[in-house]
Amino acid sequence: MEDAVSTVRRARAGGRTRSKQAHQAVLAAAGDLLLELGYRQVTIEGIAERSGVAKSTIYRWWRSKGELVMEAYAGATALVVPEPDTGSLEQDLVALLANLYAAASQPSCALMLRGLMAEAQLDPDFAEAFQYWVRGRREVVAAVLRRGIQRAELPPNLDLTHAIDLVFGPFWYRLLVGHAPLDPADATAHATRLLRGLRG
Amino acid sequence: MEDAVSTVRRARAGGRTRSKQAHQAVLAAAGDLLLELGYRQVTIEGIAERSGVAKSTIYRWWRSKGELVMEAYAGATALVVPEPDTGSLEQDLVALLANLYAAASQPSCALMLRGLMAEAQLDPDFAEAFQYWVRGRREVVAAVLRRGIQRAELPPNLDLTHAIDLVFGPFWYRLLVGHAPLDPADATAHATRLLRGLRG
Amino acid sequence: MEDAVSTVRRARAGGRTRSKQAHQAVLAAAGDLLLELGYRQVTIEGIAERSGVAKSTIYRWWRSKGELVMEAYAGATALVVPEPDTGSLEQDLVALLANLYAAASQPSCALMLRGLMAEAQLDPDFAEAFQYWVRGRREVVAAVLRRGIQRAELPPNLDLTHAIDLVFGPFWYRLLVGHAPLDPADATAHATRLLRGLRG
Amino acid sequence: MEDAVSTVRRARAGGRTRSKQAHQAVLAAAGDLLLELGYRQVTIEGIAERSGVAKSTIYRWWRSKGELVMEAYAGATALVVPEPDTGSLEQDLVALLANLYAAASQPSCALMLRGLMAEAQLDPDFAEAFQYWVRGRREVVAAVLRRGIQRAELPPNLDLTHAIDLVFGPFWYRLLVGHAPLDPADATAHATRLLRGLRG
DNA sequence: ACATAACCGAGACGGTACGTCAGGTCTTGAC
């Protein structure tokens, strides 16, 4: 993951190799500070100080705060939305949504997700990276839905894009607006209503 | 609307009256700059310069950029999502969503909405004002759905909160992530799928 | 004193009369704040708040902080340097200097004097008012010295201006630089050396 | 001189070296503006603009306007009052005072000195720096007087502090109050009267 | 083995905007 985002930048031709230690320290410090302060209060300078890594070193490897935070978060979240495969579409969706809701119930995780979404609105460069990540999450759901189509649990002409929007949309909306809590218990209701809408 | 947000601050007891002119100039400048530059690039100093109003005067009436922008936007958007009442739940929803999608198709409007949502993630104070506004929008939909229940187009035990999330959630999600265009033509499909999900 | 500085400004022609109360409150507040905070920290706004008098009212009667402070201080200091007349030049000078040193030993008085001198350096308008006051003090010493000349204790061709500079100069210098304390006990030594210099 | 005031701040341990160019530009701009506008009208922002150096860089090296001006002036004035050594006390004093009066006759120099003295009254931190500088000037005079004592031109029990006050006091007093011009021709008279006072 | 080049720390630098403060002017309405 790391490499995909920030390494493979120039062909090596001698010279000191990149310090894994500095790299880790930066990501760790970024993660810690995000949890402590929230996205906006986190600054590159703060991360530099906390991690003991020079500001210029950070700028060498990440172009912006958003990109850095993205990477700091990417590893952790890989586990969060594993692709379920229970044999039943409904159970798959329930599992998936339950996972999602559970993750977002952790305040730290919720804060990060909200900060990332905010940054994506404000920084076009970061938006691209963020969208790339989102597409990955969407693909997981797409796979589940495709299996549902194969099993004839869903109509073959289903508009996948819209369908996936119905999975993630209400979740993000509630996460971002905060008008109601994100209770993992709601995952089942969400999934049920969702399925009814998708089935012709 | 304006008054609800920033006036009624202290009862008049002598003193020069607040300049309507300055107030308007600030909101106008804020609106213009938002369209030109996008949320992040807009600064209080820029607004002050453009409007010819002193920075301190701006800070007297608005605590943050977000609050100001909120007010600048609130008036304009009041028209955008009027409550439809066609006699048919489906047509009401279609009208409502079509309006929503149409508004968001204007890049300027989309930019504003995204900026506001971002700010709400980053500034707790602003989040409150934003949520207040969002609740207003939600209430419009709630009224539509309640009429649907009265007409027995929807089950009486419908969870309104979840239902409204299904209306706004996919819309905002697509607006914020930008993985697919917000085509007003999709409003009908969205409404249809939605209704199927809501009807027991 | 007060009137000389700030009243007799416009011929009265009906209307509400000037509030003596406001006037006193301002001077009192100014005096208090000067002692509490020192010259620089005192602001017109602070005086307005403390005295309960409107800022605009203050500006109506005094053109600047310096002028106000000057007036606040003028009454009090009238007592400080009364003209001594003991019959002996030496004793007159000792009395005069002792008075001076004693006044400056009070921190509050020292602070005021230093603030006034500072303001005089920075504001030409105020400098004029300040110089007017200083000339009054100098005249007191001039009278003492003239009596000394009459009694033949001093040469008749004495340069009074230089002579008075020798009286006040070292005093102010020490007060302003603060390199050594202003001990009233030093007044005698100062007077003695002074006399020796003045006598041909 | 410069180093004593603002450099030798932290031992080099990596990091870009301080820009002599920026340093000089700031001092030059400060000097120019002082002459053009006078102490009070000079602002850090003005100096930043004139010098082309960022405000933050100025604040990095000087804590206040006074400190900066002090340094801007300190170098220039080092030459102004060199220690005279003519072999005769009287001639030494005359030379010294003539120098002093001549410097203060230049309006620019007078303005600076007055501004520095004012600032010293208003800012305790600056007062310390100013006093340090004053002590240096005093030490020059002390050396002259000590030679006078060695040559038995002055009594051995002379109170040096008071003596030096008599040298600088009347000078500063006249400079600050402005009741009479500072004519270099007066230096001789001043010195004469002074000596008479000091000699037992 | 040792030069080369990329790495890294420190931190100075020019910037931009921040949010605050006080100054001084003006307007309103009560007395």
Added chain:
DNA sequence: GTCAAGACCTGACGTACCGTCTCGGTTATGT
């Protein structure tokens, strides 16, 4: 006509971070 209240423009304040740029010093190759 004076006064308290307080809105207003102005301008400077001192701070925080930004992203860039030297520095001096430290590794790992790769020849």
